[in-house]
Amino acid sequence: MKREKFIRPFCVANGKHFRLKDHDPADTRGLKSQEDAAELLAQGIAQMAELQDKLYAQDRWALLVMFQAMDAAGKDSAIKHVMSGVNPQGCEVYGFKPPSEEELDHDFLWRASKVLPRRGHIGIFNRSYYEEVLIVRVHDELLQRERLPNPLMTKHVWKERFEDIGNFERYLTRNGIVIRKFFLNVSKEEQKKRFIERLKEPEKNWKLSPADVAERERWDDYMAVYEEMIAHTATEHAPWYVVPADNKWFTHAVVAEAIVDTLEQLKLDYPEVDAAQKKALKAAMRRLQHERK
Numbered sequence: 001m002k003r004e005k006f007i008r009p010f011c012v013a014n015g016k017h018f019r020l021k022d023h024d025p026a027d028t029r030g031l032k033s034q035e036d037a038a039e040l041l042a043q044g045i046a047q048m049a050e051l052q053d054k055l056y057a058q059d060r061w062a063l064l065v066m067f068q069a070m071d072a073a074g075k076d077s078a079i080k081h082v083m084s085g086v087n088p089q090g091c092e093v094y095g096f097k098p099p100s101e102e103e104l105d106h107d108f109l110w111r112a113s114k115v116l117p118r119r120g121h122i123g124i125f126n127r128s129y130y131e132e133v134l135i136v137r138v139h140d141e142l143l144q145r146e147r148l149p150n151p152l153m154t155k156h157v158w159k160e161r162f163e164d165i166g167n168f169e170r171y172l173t174r175n176g177i178v179i180r181k182f183f184l185n186v187s188k189e190e191q192k193k194r195f196i197e198r199l200k201e202p203e204k205n206w207k208l209s210p211a212d213v214a215e216r217e218r219w220d221d222y223m224a225v226y227e228e229m230i231a232h233t234a235t236e237h238a239p240w241y242v243v244p245a246d247n248k249w250f251t252h253a254v255v256a257e258a259i260v261d262t263l264e265q266l267k268l269d270y271p272e273v274d275a276a277q278k279k280a281l282k283a284a285m286r287r288l289q290h291e292r293k
Contacts, residue, residue: 006040007257010241015234020227020242025187027244037249044256045085051260052122054268056090059120061266062177065259066125068134069184070222071212072194073245075126078184081252082259083124090120096127104146108132108161109168116177129168130181133161133229138221162232169238179238180262182255183230184245188219 006029012018031037055061067075079093094115103111109129117123136142137158148157169179195213198204215222234240243254273281 010243011239012234013236013239015231018231023242025185025244026246028250034249037253040253041256044260047260049085051263052086056120057270062117062119063122064177064179066128066181068130072191073184073186074248078255082256091122093124137225173237181240183242185242186245190246
C-alpha cells in the first residue's frame with residue numbers, strides 16, 4: 001500500500017471548506033486486518049528510528065507533534081505505540097493540564113513556548129495551546145480566569161487567537177520547527193464504550209473521572225469548536241491530520257506513516273566530515289592501532 005494513498009485523505013492543509021461530518025471516525029481506508037495494520041506500524045516505527053537518528057545527528061530541524069482529541073480517543077495510546085522505537089535522548093513528551101496560577105499570569109502561548117523541541121529533537125504535545133480555543137471556548141468562565149484586560153475581552157477574541165496561533169506556527173516553521181497536528185476523531189458511541197470498559201476494569205478506573213462523563217453533555221459544542229479550530233488553523237506548513245480513532249490499530253498506523261512521511265521530506269542525512277576532520281580521524285585511527293597493549 002502506497003503511503004501517499006494511505007495518509008493523504010486525512011491531511012487537512014487548507015481548512016477553508018473543512019467539515020467534520022465528512023470524516024468517518026470508523027474509517028479504515030479498506031485496511032481490514034489488524035495484522036496488516038500492525039505490520040505497517042512496525043515498518044513505520046523502524047523507519048522513524050532511523051530518521052530520528054539522522055535528525056539528531058544533523059541538528060538542524062526539530063519536529064513538533066501535537067495530539068488533540070476528546071477524552072478516551074487514544075492520545076496516550078498513540079504516543080505509547082507510535083513512538084515506541086524512538087531514542088528517548090532526542091524526544092520529549094509534554095502533557096498540558098489546566099494552567100497553573102503562574103501560567104495564567106502569562107500569555108496563553110507562554111507555557112508551550114517554554115517546552116518547544118530543540119534542534120535535532122522531536123517534541124510531543126499531549127494536548128497543547130489549542131486547548132485555549134477548545135475547552136476555554138466551551139467553558140467561557142475559564143476565559144475570565146485568564147485575567148485579560150476588559151477592553152480585550154471582545155467578540156473577536158477567538159478570531160484573534162486563531163490569528164495568533166497561525167502567526168506563532170509560521171514563526172516556528174521559519175525557524176526550523178516542523179509542525180504536525182493530529183486530531184484523533186473518535187465517535188460519541190466509541191467513547192461511551194471505552195468509558196464503560198474503564199469503569200468495569202478496576203485497573204483502569206483511574207483513567208476516568210465523573211467530569212469526563214459530564215463533558216459528554218457538551219459533545220455537540222466540542223465538535224463545533226473542533227471544526228472551527230481546524231478550519232482556521234490548517235495550513236500547508238502546519239496541517240491537521242483528522243485521524244479516524246474508533247479503531248486504535250488503524251489510528252496508530254496512520255500517525256506513524258504521517259510522521260515518517262514528514263521526516264522523509266526533510267531529506268535528512270548524517271553530517272559530512274570535511275577534509276581536515278577526515279585527516280584528524282585518520283590520525284586518531286593510527287594512534288589507536290599502534291597503541292600499546
